[in-house]
Structures are given as structure tokens and as C-alpha cells.
Amino acid sequence: MSTQASPSSSGALHLRSIQYLRAVAAVMVAYFHTVDQIPAYRPLFERYLLGNLNLASGVDIFFVISGFIMLISNRNSTPVSFAIRRVIRIVPLYWFLTVALALLALWQPAQFRTTVVSGAAVLKSLLFVPYLNPGHPGEVFPLLVPGWSLNLEMFFYLVFAVVLLAAGRWRLWIVGSIFGALVLLGLAGKGTRVAPELLFYTDVRLLEFWLGMLIAHFTLADSLRLSRFVAIVLMVAGFAVLLTGFPVNGLQPGGFPRTVLGNVLPSAAVIVGAIAMERNGWVGQHPWLHWLGDASYSIYLTHIFSLGAARFVWARLGLEGGGLGLAVGFAFFGMISVIAGAWLIYNTVEKPTLSVLQQLLKARRPAAAMPSSAR
DSSP states (O other): OOSSOEEOTTSOEEOHHHHHHHHHHHHHHHHHHHTTSSGGGHHHHHHHSSTTSOGGGHHHHHHHHHHHHHHHHOTTOOHHHHHHHHHHHHHHHHHHHHHHHHHHHHHOGGGOTTOOOOHHHHHHHHTTOOOBOTTSTTOBOOSSGGGHHHHHHHHHHHHHHHHTTSOHHHHHHHHHHHHHHHHHHHHHHTTSSOOHHHHGGGOTTHHHHHHHHHHHHHHHTTOOOOOHHHHHHHHHHHHHHHHHOTTTTTSOTTSHHHHIIIIIHHHHHHHHHHHHHHHTTOOOOOHHHHHHHHTHHHHHHHHHHHHHHHHHHHHHTTOOSOOHHHHHHHHHHHHHHHHHHHHHHIIIIIHHHHHHHHHHHHHHHHHHHSOGGGO
16 A cells, blocks of 8 residues: 555545554553552653653544544445444443453452442443542543543544434534534533533533544545645644643643643644645555554553553562662553553454454345345
């Protein structure tokens, strides 16, 4: 495949840059949680090992990529076919790991002090229903904490599935109107008695899904053509603002202006820059990055387990003392554990399950197309 965006038989575009950014975003989030594993190391991480960067902003990149891919890949989908494909892609691994976490927390509660297991918590987590997690006061988190982003993602899928009923030329603007209205409602509802679970669906990051769709719209129209210089500037500036917060880190954390200027727009700039760089022939073939992109969902959902195991092993080896050398060692050990854990789950759970479900879906299509008398 050339470095240019190339259409597949389904009409989707395959872009190496998007695949690689999925890998980068997953590793960013995993390293963000590595910093907090051993309290004695945190000052060293922050001073010497990039722990002071806003690596959690990998989630913002994921959201823009999601909006981009949904519009690129599903222009000819029906709401039902779209929903089914999204469910078989997202649900099995998330359910598997959520149930595994609940069982482990019941078996070894001392090792999972912030995981509060109840029937309601398990059910809401499995059904992507936001709730206030007592293990994380004030936070709308599921049992498997990284799943908070999946709750927002599934809401986007719901809106997108409904909007597929509209003519193609209106879909982008309908989604934009819905998410814009929700964000405005959220701003109006802050500081009131509106339940946090409802305000969750008004998160400013909904705009990232829409910006991803907007970028896809211009990509499909072949109007996203920028010079290499502009593409590089967008990539570098986008990552710089995402990671450092400069020049908007003086604004109120979590406020609308700070989130839009420090997360939403920079993450979109990164995607635009990456696509423009690829169209200028600056994105080569890197199999290891491609694999990390394939396994990014497994990395994102399993890294908490892998880092917990790494911390346990590190403690059993008596290596939790201070010292930059030990902190560097744990940074490497933690991230190797993350990649190894993701490799295991991707190859034994995610990939085989997805393959089986996709084959079942393909097998059902001819039967669904047959008249009832012929079934």
C-alpha cells in the first residue's frame, strides 16, 4: 500500500498515520498510569521521566480518531449493521475484563482497594451506564476505570447510529448540532443539582468526536491538502499543547476554555497534521507500530492489570525504595509488562473472539436476505 489514503472495497480509507496514532495514544495512557504505581517514584518520574506531562490526553486523540473512523468507514451502513459491528468490536473484551476485575476484587480485596464491587456496579458497568463510583469519590467511573471513555464512546455510537437514518450530506451537521447543544446544556447545568451521571453526557469532549467526523469529511472530499511544513507544525504544536498545557495552563483546570484550547483543538490538530504528512509521503511502514495500533484496545483496557502485576512483582523483589535507577527500571518493567499483557490478551481473547463473531455475522447475512419461506 502506498502512503496515500487508499480506498478498500468497503469504501473505507486505510491510513497508516491513524493506525500509528492509535498506538501512540494507548502507550501515552498506559505510561500516565505507570507514574502513579509506586508513590516513592512519583517525584522522580515528574522530574526526570516525563511524568509531569499530560499523557492522559491520549484519550482525546482516541476520541478524534473514533469520529474520523466512524464517518470514513460507515457511510453506507444501516443503523442496525453499524450497531452490531460496534458491539462485537467493543463489548466482548470489555465484558471479559470487567468480570475478571470483579472476581479478582472479590477474591483479593486488599489488592483492589479502590474497586467497590456490587451487583448494581457490575450491571451498570457491563451496560455502559455511568454511575458515581464509591471507590473514586466524585468520579463517574465504571468498575474498570478506563471504561469511562467507552461509556462516552458508546453514547457517540448511539447518536451516530440514529443519524445514519438521515441523508449522508446532513449527518455531520446533525451530530454537530446535537453535541453542541449537549455541551451548552452541560455548561448551564454545572453547579446545579443536575445529577453528575446526566452531566456526563454533556462532556466537552463530545466535540472531539465531531471534529474527527469533520476531518473525515474533508479527507473524503480530498480537500485536506497541506504543505509538509504546515503538517509538521500542526503535529508538533498539537502534541506540545496536549502534553504541556502551554499556553493555556493558566486557565481553570477542567473549565470549558481550558478543555477546548488544551485538549479538543490540539488533538484535532494532531490528526489533521498526521493525515497531511501521510499524503505528503512522510509516513513510512513500521510493522511494530502497526501491531501496537492493532492491539491499542487491548493495551488501553489491560494496562491497569499489567501495571498492578508489575508493581506486585517489583515489591516482592524488594525494589520499591527510592532512587532514580530503580524508578527508570520500573518505568521499563512496567511498560514491558503492559505490552506483554496486551500481546497475550490481544492474541488469546480479543482477536479470536472478534474473528469468530465476524464470521458468524457474515454467515447470517445471506440467510437474512432470503425470504422467510426459504429459510
